[in-house]
Amino acid sequence: MINSAPCPVLYSFRRCPYAMRARLALLASGQRCELREVVLRDKPAALLAVSSKATVPVLVTPEGQVIEQSLEIMLWTLRQNDPLAWLGEGESLLAPSLGLIQRCDGDFKHHLDRYKYPHRYDLPDGLAHRTLACEFLNDLNTRIQANGQLLRQTPCLADMAIAPFVRQFAHTDPGWFAAQPLSALQAWLIEFEASALFLRAMPKFAPWEPEQAPVIFPDNNLLSIR
Ligand SMILES: N[C@@H](CCC(=O)N[C@@H](CS)C(=O)NCC(=O)O)C(=O)O
Incomplete structure (x- = not known):
């Protein structure tokens, strides 16, 4: 129809x-x-x-x-x-998702921009910001290790709002990203990029x-x- x-x-x-x-x-x-x-x-x-x-x-x-x-x-x-219940039963995943998304769009995005485009910020390179961005990525990695995805076993609002930014970080220097001890996060990103939805x-x-x-x-x- x-x-x-x-x-x-x-x-x-x-x-x-x-x-x-x-x-x-x-x-x-x-x-x-x-x-x-x-x-x-x-x-x-x-x-x-x-x-x-x-x-x-x-x-x-x-x-x-x-x-x-x-x-x-x-x-x-x-x-x-x-x-797909991205908001969770009774929007139970909304508040925890918003907490993570706020950190993604705030500090993490700040460091991501300076890592990816240091010349735009008059920086010789973006390495210090890459290190600072990893604080957030380490937290995501721990969550995925514990839950399967960020907040539960299947993707929700947080995963889908944040994955495009982690992807941008990973693609800035794929070899370096792949060599980091972030195996849960790396697998999560590979799964996201291979998904029919993406x-x-x-x-x-x-x-x-x-x-x-x-x-x-x-x-x-x-x-x-x-
Ligand atoms: N807070 C906005 C940010 C959107 C944003 O900054 N988008 C960028 C592109 S990735 C943009 O349109 N920049 C304006 C420009 O480059 O002129 C949102 O969540 O939608």
């Missing part, structure tokens, strides 16, 4: 870890949207018109609500449909042009993804 309900619009950028977490949650909840791929150095006027902040992702609901934070997009869609979140889209036909994401709903 063709679903002709009006879609929210998602302004996205494939490689942005914030946009990735939003797409992962939209996929998990089976929420179709019109995806508009943004080129960050040439943001479309339609994005600037709805969001002066103009970071991606931005989601505009059919009712015209503008959601400008990736985590809020995750919660918006999961609160409507959460078949692969479905990562197709390539041409930059959006206002005149083009809408691109629907995902192209069909797959609720059995894990």
